[in-house]
Amino acid sequence: MLDKIPLKEAWTGLADCEQCAIRKSALFAGLRLEDFGTIHDPIVQTALCAGETLYHAGEHSPHLFTLRRGLIKLVRYLPDGSQRIVRLIRPTDVTGLETLLGKPYEHHAVAMQDSELCRLPADTVNRLSRENPTLHRELLNRWQQALAEADQWLTDLSTGAARQRIARLILRLTPSDSPPRCQLFSREEIGAILGITTETASRIIADLRRQGILEAIGPNRYQVDTAALANLSDGP
Amino acid sequence: MLDKIPLKEAWTGLADCEQCAIRKSALFAGLRLEDFGTIHDPIVQTALCAGETLYHAGEHSPHLFTLRRGLIKLVRYLPDGSQRIVRLIRPTDVTGLETLLGKPYEHHAVAMQDSELCRLPADTVNRLSRENPTLHRELLNRWQQALAEADQWLTDLSTGAARQRIARLILRLTPSDSPPRCQLFSREEIGAILGITTETASRIIADLRRQGILEAIGPNRYQVDTAALANLSDGP
DNA sequence: CGCGGAATTGAAAGACGTCAAACTGTGTGG
DNA sequence: CCACACAGTTTGACGTCTTTCAATTCCGCG
Numbered sequence: 001m002l003d004k005i006p007l008k009e010a011w012t013g014l015a016d017c018e019q020c021a022i023r024k025s026a027l028f029a030g031l032r033l034e035d036f037g038t039i040h041d042p043i044v045q046t047a048l049c050a051g052e053t054l055y056h057a058g059e060h061s062p063h064l065f066t067l068r069r070g071l072i073k074l075v076r077y078l079p080d081g082s083q084r085i086v087r088l089i090r091p092t093d094v095t096g097l098e099t100l101l102g103k104p105y106e107h108h109a110v111a112m113q114d115s116e117l118c119r120l121p122a123d124t125v126n127r128l129s130r131e132n133p134t135l136h137r138e139l140l141n142r143w144q145q146a147l148a149e150a151d152q153w154l155t156d157l158s159t160g161a162a163r164q165r166i167a168r169l170i171l172r173l174t175p176s177d178s179p180p181r182c183q184l185f186s187r188e189e190i191g192a193i194l195g196i197t198t199e200t201a202s203r204i205i206a207d208l209r210r211q212g213i214l215e216a217i218g219p220n221r222y223q224v225d226t227a228a229l230a231n232l233s234d235g236p
Numbered sequence: 237m238l239d240k241i242p243l244k245e246a247w248t249g250l251a252d253c254e255q256c257a258i259r260k261s262a263l264f265a266g267l268r269l270e271d272f273g274t275i276h277d278p279i280v281q282t283a284l285c286a287g288e289t290l291y292h293a294g295e296h297s298p299h300l301f302t303l304r305r306g307l308i309k310l311v312r313y314l315p316d317g318s319q320r321i322v323r324l325i326r327p328t329d330v331t332g333l334e335t336l337l338g339k340p341y342e343h344h345a346v347a348m349q350d351s352e353l354c355r356l357p358a359d360t361v362n363r364l365s366r367e368n369p370t371l372h373r374e375l376l377n378r379w380q381q382a383l384a385e386a387d388q389w390l391t392d393l394s395t396g397a398a399r400q401r402i403a404r405l406i407l408r409l410t411p412s413d414s415p416p417r418c419q420l421f422s423r424e425e426i427g428a429i430l431g432i433t434t435e436t437a438s439r440i441i442a443d444l445r446r447q448g449i450l451e452a453i454g455p456n457r458y459q460v461d462t463a464a465l466a467n468l469s470d471g472p
Numbered sequence: 473c474g475c476g477g478a479a480t481t482g483a484a485a486g487a488c489g490t491c492a493a494a495c496t497g498t499g500t501g502g
Numbered sequence: 503c504c505a506c507a508c509a510g511t512t513t514g515a516c517g518t519c520t521t522t523c524a525a526t527t528c529c530g531c532g
Contacts, residue, residue: 233315
């Protein structure tokens with residue numbers, strides 16, 4: 001399931017920013033060539049294996065991150081010790097924006113899949129944001145995007161019956177290719193996303209399989225009957 | 237319950253910004269005297285009675301708002317027609333930040349109490365934000381604050397059993413004065429905040445009253461046994 | 473081939489939603 | 503001033519969904 005290719009090289013990559021595969025949709029999309037020359041504090045590329053932690057809540061570190069590949073969960077622990085997954089970070093997303101304001105991280109960030117990311121020094125981003133209006137606007141956009149996503153997370157994934165929540169989660173995880181396939185997570189993580197128990201998540205997913213709405217095609221990979229799910233998602 | 241004092245005056249108040257009672261904690265806290273002189277597009281003060289709508293989701297209007305007095309709910313409607321309250325705006329909070337990016341409003345904003353607010357033109361705020369670093373930083377702070385609040389809303393108010401959610405909501409609504417009192421909302425609104433039904437909300441609150449944890453002292457006003465609620469909030 | 477963690481399943485209890493009726497307080501009109 | 507109508511709240515009864523706790527099965531890996 002996991003191809004473990006830890007990248008140990010911590011390179012100071014200016015050239016690579018310019019050539020970056022995801023650059024057109026990345027935070028730095030609006031940077032001019034000459035801007036890259038002014039980056040002195042190195043931008044480090046790092047890799048995480050599934051399950052590894054990127055940062056902890058409360059930790060105070062002047063870095064934000066762009067995800068290049070993989071999947072990161074932002075987690076909060078509840079008083080009773082259980083966890084709730086608050087948001088997912090996907091490739092081209094940025095996390096750790098709060099460090100731009102000198103604040104500690106708000107969540108635990110944990111890799112759900114093997115991941116690669118770029119670590120950006122908060123100072124550098126702050127300075128570039130002052131000098132480059134496009135980057136600055138892009139930053140605001142990211143902030144707003146995170147907020148919109150948080151609100152959607154609440155209304156889609158924490159509202160209504162468990163079946164509906166699962167239907168909406170799977171739809172959200174299914175790219176609109178055809179045939180529609182999606183990569184699910186452990187039942188425990190699904191529970192932590194939806195605010196339901198592991199068993200309930202398991203029961204419902206097993207049931208969807210029996211109904212033929214999901215068809216297993218690999219470890220936690222399914223082919224999806226999107227129409228049936230869409231139907232489930234807003235009515236029983 | 238409601239003292240209806242609709243403010244009809246839509247004044248172009250520069251002087252009043254400087255003298256504003258909430259100015260020290262307002263968005264414009266960092267503005268210099270000379271900055272106020274550069275505001276040409278008028279800042280309008282408006283008032284809403286409980287139940288009135290400030291703006292609709294999808295509406296495209298270049299204004300954001302600071303709440304001076306009262307309480308505003310940000311609402312999303314679900315496919316099935318019911319509503320979910322996504323966040324509350326309290327005095328000194330800002331709402332409608334998305335218009336700074338030229339985007340339509342993400343929510344319906346409805347007054348839960350009689351409210352007064354200032355309407356700020358997005359252009360003006362954008363310009364001032366470019367010219368004044370303190371204001372600019374304050375804006376980012378507000379954005380981050382909204383995001384943190386959204387995450388807390390999810391973990392506090394949409395997680396766990398209905399009793400716990402209600403306990404946490406009441407605690408959150410109770411200022412730390414003594415004796416601790418709080419102003420509740422209609423049972424329907426409480427349901428929409430917590431993702432439970434009106435009846436469940438009513439049952440539990442009625443039950444808390446019978447247990448003496450809440451004691452009615454006015455229309456939807458209660459004296460609160462905070463210790464008992466804190467106890468409820470993270471265990472059964 | 474057996475081990476261990478994850479997933480699934482079962483049974484029973486409890487929580488919550490649904491539908492409907494009774495109750496309360498408030499404002500209105502007689 | 504009282505009776506009534508209305509909207510919100512409370513309560514009841516019942517069914518369904520979800521959790522809980524436990525047992526079992528499945529699957530990847532050593």
